[in-house]
Amino acid sequence: DTAVSQTPKYLVTQMGNDKSIKCEQNLGHDTMYWYKQDSKKFLKIMFSYNNKELIINETVPNRFSPKSPDKAHLNLHINSLELGDSAVYFCASSPRRDQETQYFGPGTRLLVL
Amino acid sequence: LAKTTQPISMDSYEGQEVNITCSHNNIATNDYITWYQQFPSQGPRFIIQGYKTKVTNEVASLFIPADRKSSTLSLPRVSLSDTAVYYCLVISLGFQKLVFGTGTRLLVSP
Numbered sequence: 001d002t003a004v005s006q007t008p009k010y011l012v013t014q015m016g017n018d019k020s021i022k023c024e025q026n027l028g029h030d031t032m033y034w035y036k037q038d039s040k041k042f043l044k045i046m047f048s049y050n051n052k053e054l055i056i057n058e059t060v061p062n063r064f065s066p067k068s069p070d071k072a073h074l075n076l077h078i079n080s081l082e083l084g085d086s087a088v089y090f091c092a093s094s095p096r097r098d099q100e101t102q103y104f105g106p107g108t109r110l111l112v113l
Numbered sequence: 114l115a116k117t118t119q120p121i122s123m124d125s126y127e128g129q130e131v132n133i134t135c136s137h138n139n140i141a142t143n144d145y146i147t148w149y150q151q152f153p154s155q156g157p158r159f160i161i162q163g164y165k166t167k168v169t170n171e172v173a174s175l176f177i178p179a180d181r182k183s184s185t186l187s188l189p190r191v192s193l194s195d196t197a198v199y200y201c202l203v204i205s206l207g208f209q210k211l212v213f214g215t216g217t218r219l220l221v222s223p
Contacts, residue, residue: 041198042215043157043200044213045211090157102157103159104156104157105156106154107154107155
């Protein structure tokens with residue numbers, strides 16, 4: 001009965017590869033987010049979707065592309081992975097776009113070699 | 114977005130009360146104060162949110178003075194499992210982007 005789940009939990013890959021991280025929430029929330037936490041533990045928002053519509057798109061390389069097939073899923077696809085992409089990626093959701101309380105997933109630890 | 118300042122780290126012992134203060138001098142009228150907790154290898158977890166005076170829930174209390182330029186998260190009788198990073202955030206009602214600072218690393222010892 002996990003609220004916000006992410007797969008995979010760990011991802012180790014080579015530079016230049018393309019990878020995807022999946023996120024699903026079973027809370028019935030309208031809004032979902034992707035955050036990146038770097039080695040210094042700074043947590044920064046990347047994208048936000050509300051009912052499958054992109055509403056926040058921070059300054060991230062266009063190698064990162066979010067995809068929301070339905071409001072319960074927000075996947076993150078990364079092309080041409082670089083060393084600097086190594087981080088922990090968190091998915092989150094909130095009941096509505098104006099709801100400050102967000103529920104985070106367990107994170108996906110990405111290591112690019 | 115109002116910038117927040119918190120102590121980088123704090124140490125405590127089991128059973129003590131821990132107070133973590135956050136400074137947010139340029140908080141706006143519509144801003145709320147929210148605290149999240151993050152354990153190692155986990156995503157942040159909402160703890161408490163308030164606008165003014167005092168808010169209490171089953172895990173913590175939040176004290177906000179009248180000028181709202183600071184706030185204090187109070188954890189009563191901490192245990193070892195309260196060892197985590199605590200983030201203070203100031204966010205506007207209706208504004209869904211959370212901006213996390215460096216947080217305060219709380220270490221609870223036996």
